[in-house]
Amino acid sequence: xxxxxxxxxxxxxxxxxxxxxxxxxxxxxLLAQKKDDNSYLRITNVRYATHTHSDPLLNMxxxxxxxxxxxxxxxxxxxxxxLSYGDKDNVLHKAxxxxxxxxxxxSINYRLTPAVHHPAxxxxxxxxxxxxxxxxxxxxxxPEKIFLIGHSAGADLAAMVAIDNKYLSKSGGSTRIIDGVVxxxxxxxxxxxxxxxxxxxxxxxxxxxxxxxxxxxxxxxAINFIEAGNEIPPFMIAYADDQDLSQKQAITLSKKLSExxxxxxxxxxxxxxxxxxxxxxxxxxxxxxxxxxRFLQEIHYIxxxxxx
Numbered sequence: 001x002x003x004x005x006x007x008x009x010x011x012x013x014x015x016x017x018x019x020x021x022x023x024x025x026x027x028x029x030l031l032a033q034k035k036d037d038n039s040y041l042r043i044t045n046v047r048y049a050t051h052t053h054s055d056p057l058l059n060m061x062x063x064x065x066x067x068x069x070x071x072x073x074x075x076x077x078x079x080x081x082x083l084s085y086g087d088k089d090n091v092l093h094k095a096x097x098x099x100x101x102x103x104x105x106x107s108i109n110y111r112l113t114p115a116v117h118h119p120a121x122x123x124x125x126x127x128x129x130x131x132x133x134x135x136x137x138x139x140x141x142x143p144e145k146i147f148l149i150g151h152s153a154g155a156d157l158a159a160m161v162a163i164d165n166k167y168l169s170k171s172g173g174s175t176r177i178i179d180g181v182v183x184x185x186x187x188x189x190x191x192x193x194x195x196x197x198x199x200x201x202x203x204x205x206x207x208x209x210x211x212x213x214x215x216x217x218x219x220x221x222a223i224n225f226i227e228a229g230n231e232i233p234p235f236m237i238a239y240a241d242d243q244d245l246s247q248k249q250a251i252t253l254s255k256k257l258s259e260x261x262x263x264x265x266x267x268x269x270x271x272x273x274x275x276x277x278x279x280x281x282x283x284x285x286x287x288x289x290x291x292x293x294r295f296l297q298e299i300h301y302i303x304x305x306x307x308x
Contacts, residue, residue: 040064040099043139044089048131049124054111061128062088063139064095064105073145073179073300074136077107078125080152080185080278082205084113093282097289103296104141106132110157113209118220119167121209125157126167133177147296148181151278155186156222159253163232164225175231180299182236182292184281185246185274189253190224191217197245223253228260235264236295238288240272267291 042064049059066072075098079086088107098105110124129146136143150158161167162181168174187202188194194206195217210220218224226232237254239246250266257264269277269288280286 038096038099039067040095040105041067042095048108049127051111054115058109058111059124059127060088061106061108061132062091064091064099064107065139065141066099066102066104069102070140071142072102072104072140073147073296074104074106074132074139074141074143075147075149075296076129076132077105078110078148078150078154078158079107080150080154080274081112082202083121083153083209084205086112086154092279095282097282097284101293104136104139113205117208118210118216122157122160122167122220123170126161126173127171129161129178130168130171130173133173143177145179145300146177147179147299149184149292150182150186151184151281152186152274153188155183156188159183159186159189159222159235160220160225162235163222163230165230175233178233180234180236180296182238182295183250183253184238184277184288185240185243186237186249186253187243187245188220189222189249191221193248193252194245197248223256226256226260226262230260232257232260232262234295234299235262236267236292237264238267238269238277238291240274240277241268241270242273246274265295 042062044062045057045060046063047056047060051059077091077094079088079090088109091107095105108125108128110121112121129148133143133146148158148162150156158181162175162178165175168177187198188206191206191210192214195203198206210216235257237250239250254264254266267288272288277288281289283289
């Protein structure tokens with residue numbers, strides 16, 4: 001004898017709908033748990049500065065806090081993009097990697113060309129660093145352990161902020177509040193080298209950002225502000241195999257830092273590109289990520305156990 005439901009298409013439809021609702025109710029908590037299955041709490045669009053006539057999102061930052069622990073060291077990510085594009089939200093694996101290891105991870109935005117020109121974007125990075133130093137405790141971070149990681153144009157900005165004290169000083173801080181700097185494939189530590197060796201498109205971007213004269217380029221080149229006796233933090237300088245220009249920049253910067261007795265190490269990643277240095281940062285099997293983590297840990301150890 002057939003049941004009424006089996007012979008009635010409307011009843012079959014209702015029955016299927018009921019089954020779908022029951023399954024959905026059971027699966028939804030699992031999906032929600034998976035979506036939130038990470039090592040951090042995220043706070044987005046925190047304003048660190050205000051400028052008239054500019055996109056307010058360009059002076060904001062995102063904070064990723066470990067779910068456990070307090071008084072954590074802080075990593076500040078400065079994105080690349082030829083000073084004309086890029087966004088703080090595009091962190092991929094980075095936040096998960098660093099927060100899982102007890103770091104507060106911060107990704108910042110800064111004003112972009114052509115809306116602004118040098119030194120506006122450098123000053124934005126400095127403003128963000130000082131703001132984070134002053135507000136670190138609110139995010140379970142230790143203000144005495146702040147590290148900068150910059151990629152491409154972001155590496156150029158990070159180098160300027162950590163070497164030329166006037167930007168942090170203008171914000172109410174100094175280079176002493178930065179414990180270490182990681183530079184990934186920067187192209188503008190010495191803009192005279194950039195302008196001699198870059199392709200037409202890059203020259204166009206950098207001319208728009210910094211100006212047309214050698215005087216303009218010298219004022220925007222971190223290498224020209226390295227002096228023995230200045231308080232400059234340790235550097236890890238990396239470049240990818242496909243970038244002859246960033247190799248020249250890395251070697252030149254390292255030599256100048258060494259002459260000033262500033263601790264620095266250069267890393268060459270033969271199987272990397274500019275893009276993969278950023279996109280793969282935070283992956284468990286990524287060699288540059290391992291080296292960066294080791295660099296940060298070594299600085300932290302020396303800070304806690306100073307050589308006497």
